[in-house]
Amino acid sequence: MSLSCEGTPCHFLRVNDVQIYDAQQPKVFEEALRLGIVKQTGHWWQKNREMFLNLPSGSHEVVVKVYPISPLKAEAFHLIHRFDAHQRYRLVFYRQSRDTQKAKSLLESSAPMPLCVDLRQDEKTLRSFCRRADVVTGFGEFKEVSRSF
Incomplete structure (x- = not known):
């Protein structure tokens, strides 16, 4: 599965x-390449190559570093999931739109x-998570949200 x-x-x-991936010295660890866990698109000389995972089926814990605002501001996302063989999975990151009618204060609405x-999995959403902003402490944790599919 990928x-x-x-x-x-x-x-x-x-x-x-x-x-x-070593975030301190931006590079992929040799062991991950040797095991065939990580693959990269593009050519070796390109600076910002996309990476994807190639894993056997089963339960895996995956830790992802994402850059939703800028390359200088990273967020971490942890996922534990049972993946099926021969399937294509994607983590799709986005900003959830806000209903301004429900904001209780100017601070919350800002x-x-x-x-x-x-x-x-392909085009079917299996699970959804959101990380809401806490007006006092900043961002909270990613929490799984229920969706009606």
């Missing part, structure tokens, strides 16, 4: 216990829109 990102640049940091991510 797993990729859409909507914002991302780096896969870890899958289970295998380190994928807070950034929640950052959300859908786990999709």
Whole structure:
């Protein structure tokens, strides 16, 4: 199965216990390449190549670093999911639109829109998560949200 990102640049940091990407010295770890876990699009000389995971079926913990605002501001997303064999999965990142009618204060209405991510298998959304802005402490955690599909 394969797993990729859409909507914002991302780096896969870890899958289970295998380190994928070193954010300190932007590079992919040799072990991840040797095991065939990570693949990259484009040519080796291109600076910003997209990466995707190539994993066996089963339960995996995936840690993703995303850059929804700028390359200098990263957010972390952790996912534990049971992936099926021979399937194509995507993590689709987006900003959730806000209903301004429900804002209780000016401070709440000025807070950034929640950052959300859908786990999709082909075109079907399997799971959705959102990270809402807390007006006092900043962003909270990604929490799974129920959706009516």
